Amino acid sequence: MSELKLRVRANEALTPNIRTLELEAAxxxxxxxxxxGAHIRVVLPDGSDRHYSLVNAETDPGATDAPDHYRLGVRLEEDSKGGSRFMHGLKAGDIIETSAPRNDFALVDAQAPVLLIAGGIGVTPLISMAAERKAKDRPFSFHYAGRSRTLLAFVDALEAIETTALTIHCDDEPETCIDLKALIGKAPAEGHIYVCGPRGMIEAVREIAHARGIAKDHVHFELFEAHEAEAGDKSFEVEISSTGQVFTIPPGKSIIEVLEEEGVDLIYDCQRGDCGICQTSVLSGIPDHRDVILTDDERATNDVMQICVSRAKSDRLVLDL
Incomplete structure (x- = not known):
């Protein structure tokens, strides 16, 4: 996966738990x-990797064609398994290995207005979107929500792009708290909505937009957090319809993890339940849906599931694989 060797140019604290890193070619x-909306994957010392959105906010056309640096925003997670802690500990001059930029959260080049909604560190992929809309003189509004102003990073970068398009929402300022239903209710039906933040925010935006009749392909989202195991998870069986093979999926392991270990060839990407690439038809059984892709109506049919995060309510699932 490693394609680039990058040197840390700067590592600066923006809030008590968010740092911004500037990286240049070694x-x-x-x-x-x-x-x-693009990201790079950073290789960690143990060989695993984490993806971080590029936060470059230049509004000059072409500024991202051959940049002299990448800028990242990294939140230190309390239960970090190494990714954010490693990134926070980097110093100027350190060399890291990364992938080339990849984009699974691309901005549609539309004339219609774009509504950008960020929650916490979910602001990072949306900053470059605001910069591009400004550079192309296309309409957009940016709503940035968090627990407190002191915890919101990159506000200065957003204000430098377009102050009048930005609205800050803080949980500890009741008069500014974000009202997603009202916000999406005012969004033009032909426009596009981009949301990145906590799972609950993404699911709320998806359902409100669906209820309003906004086309599903006009609602775009990216989820940073992986779905954690839940109390009460139990083993279940997965049957592969094409071969009749049956595999047991224990608590703490995903369907993808078990099937790959057994040599089943699968296509997937995010492993967070937000990209839809691993979506698989369910021929029998009842999934326990844990993705942010499907609407409540789609989940109720139990026809498809995201096998990277979802589990089973029934003892066995028969999948069209």
């Missing part, structure tokens, strides 16, 4: 270009 060359 050999001093220009970096691969990227589009708004």
């Amino acid at each position: 050999d001093g060359s220009a970096l691969p270009g990227f589009s708004a």
Whole structure:
């Protein structure tokens, strides 16, 4: 996966638990270009990787074609398994290995207004989107929510892009608390909505937009957090319809993890339940849906599931694999 060697140019604290890192090519060359919403995957010391959105906020057309640096925003997670703690500990001059930029959360180049909704560190992929909309003189509004103003990073970067498009919402300021139903209710039906933040925020936006009749392909989201095991999870069986093979999925392991260990060839990406690439038809059984892709109506049919995070309510699932 490693394609680039990058040198840390700066590592600066923005809030008590969020730092911004600037990375440049170790050999001093220009970096691969990227589009708004893109991320890079950073290789950790144990060989695993984590993905971080590019927060470059230049509003000059072409500024992201061959940038001289990448900017990231990293929140230190209390239960970090190494990713955010490693990133927070980097110093100027350190060399890391990363992938080239990749975009699973691309911004549609539409004339219609775009509504950007961020919750906490979910602001990071939306900053470059705001910069691109400004650069192209396309209409957008940006709503940024968090627990307190002191915990919100990159507000200065957003204000530099377009102050009049930005609204800050804070839980400890009741008069500013975000009202998603009212916000989406005012959004033009032909526009696009981009949301990144906690799972609950994404699910709420998805359902409100669905109830309002906004087309599903006009609601875009990215989820940073992986779905954790839940209390009461139990083993269940998965049957592969094409071969009749049956596998047991224990608590703490996903369907993808078990099937891959047994040599089943699968197509997937995010493993967080937000990209839809692993969506699989369910021929029998009742899934326990834990993704943010499907609407409540779609979940109720139990016809498909995201096998990276979802489990089973029935003892066995028969999947169209």
